[in-house]
Amino acid sequence: MWHRILGNSWNQIKDTQVFGTLNPKRSGTFESPQLTPGQIYEVRIYDHRTSPGRPGGETRFKAKLHVFCLLKDTESKFDFVDELIKVGGTYREHILVAKQNTFYSIVVSKDSPIPNPNPDPDIFKGFPNFPEQWATDDILRTIHHVTVMPLDAGNTYNYLIRLSDDKGNWQVINGQFITKQRKVTIDYETLYINDDGDNLNTGEAYFLFRIFKGEKTEVDKLMIGNKRTLRTVDDTAPPWNLHNLNHPTVILGPESVNDDNRVVWIHLMGVEDDSPFQVDEVAASIGPAIYFPFGPSEEVYDQPIMVPATTYMGTFNFSVEITHSIEYI
Numbered sequence: 318m319w320h321r322i323l324g325n326s327w328n329q330i331k332d333t334q335v336f337g338t339l340n341p342k343r344s345g346t347f348e349s350p351q352l353t354p355g356q357i358y359e360v361r362i363y364d365h366r367t368s369p370g371r372p373g374g375e376t377r378f379k380a381k382l383h384v385f386c387l388l389k390d391t392e393s394k395f396d397f398v399d400e401l402i403k404v405g406g407t408y409r410e411h412i413l414v415a416k417q418n419t420f421y422s423i424v425v426s427k428d429s430p431i432p433n434p435n436p437d438p439d440i441f442k443g444f445p446n447f448p449e450q451w452a453t454d455d456i457l458r459t460i461h462h463v464t465v466m467p468l469d470a471g472n473t474y475n476y477l478i479r480l481s482d483d484k485g486n487w488q489v490i491n492g493q494f495i496t497k498q499r500k501v502t503i504d505y506e507t508l509y510i511n512d513d514g515d516n517l518n519t520g521e522a523y524f525l526f527r528i529f530k531g532e533k534t535e536v537d538k539l540m541i542g543n544k545r546t547l548r549t550v551d552d553t554a555p556p557w558n559l560h561n562l563n564h565p566t567v568i569l570g571p572e573s574v575n576d577d578n579r580v581v582w583i584h585l586m587g588v589e590d591d592s593p594f595q596v597d598e599v600a601a602s603i604g605p606a607i608y609f610p611f612g613p614s615e616e617v618y619d620q621p622i623m624v625p626a627t628t629y630m631g632t633f634n635f636s637v638e639i640t641h642s643i644e645y646i
């Protein structure tokens with residue numbers, strides 16, 4: 318652990334005090350140096366391979382903490398212009414230009430970040446509870462260009478921005494915004510048979526592909542053949558794949574994102590049938606999740622994904638090419 322007051326040099330925290338039954342390897346307390354209003358105190362945790370002065374020291378910390386030392390009460394009114402650039406599905410980007418140099422901090426939360434509109438003392442306005450995302454700009458300057466992310470799509474967020482100066486004067490600005498809703502489009506393209514499971518001839522198989530939203534909600538099911546109606550699969554000469562998968566486009570949303578639908582999974586399963594005296598061969602994907610980028614490049618258009626279904630029993634295995642789009646509306 319290293320600490321400093323911004324603008325001063327780093328010091329390693331060597332001695333921590335341990336109280337009661339805390340595990341000394343995991344817990345401890347230490348004191349910051351005396352702070353005066355306007356200073357920012359910073360603590361960073363590194364693993365043993367790096368530290369603030371060494372290569373990667375500016376980015377490869379495990380955690381960091383900023384403490385802004387502010388005056389208890391403030392009458393400050395900074396002169397500024399706040400220009401919203403964009404609220405997407407997963408981010409809010411704006412540029413705040415102030416007449417004087419300021420530090421900047423923003424928190425956003427689906428709950429109100431200010432539990433009491435008339436707190437006493439005044440300073441509690443500057444300490445919101447339970448932010449879901451936050452960003453700080455700890456360089457004293459006039460222009461703060463800040464993107465807060467990742468956020469959940471289609472939700473109302475409260476934000477609280479705090480400007481402060483190098484004397485400890487501060488001001489909070491709060492408001493609300495609504496992120497755009499998420500729309501996901503998935504098309505099954507091609508089923509590739511990598512190993513048809515029968516060495517001496519073609520195999521015979523059936524398939525079940527499912528798309529899930531969250532852990533439990535099945536939003537689409539595609540069956541190709543079944544136990545009684547098996548499909549010929551062949552990994553040798555063309556056609557070595559099962560043509561284009563003729564299945565309607567799967568569309569999720571536009572909708573709000575929450576814990577129940579944040580993840581979208583694609584489950585693939587295929588069974589290659591063998592004689593009644595043998596165990597059938599099984600291949601499956603372990604539920605690959607669609608990757609949702611966040612921030613200004615959050616949208617994805619017709620991007621292919623190759624989902625492998627690996628061998629569980631025998632040698633049978635296959636892959637399915639899917640294209641997907643992620644839009645925010």
Ligand SMILES: [Ca+2]
Pocket residue numbers: 513514515520589590591598631
């Ligand atoms: Ca077989």
Ligand SMILES: [Ca+2]
Pocket residue numbers: 513514515516517518519520551552
């Ligand atoms: Ca074969």
Ligand SMILES: [Ca+2]
Pocket residue numbers: 514515519520521589590591592
């Ligand atoms: Ca077979």
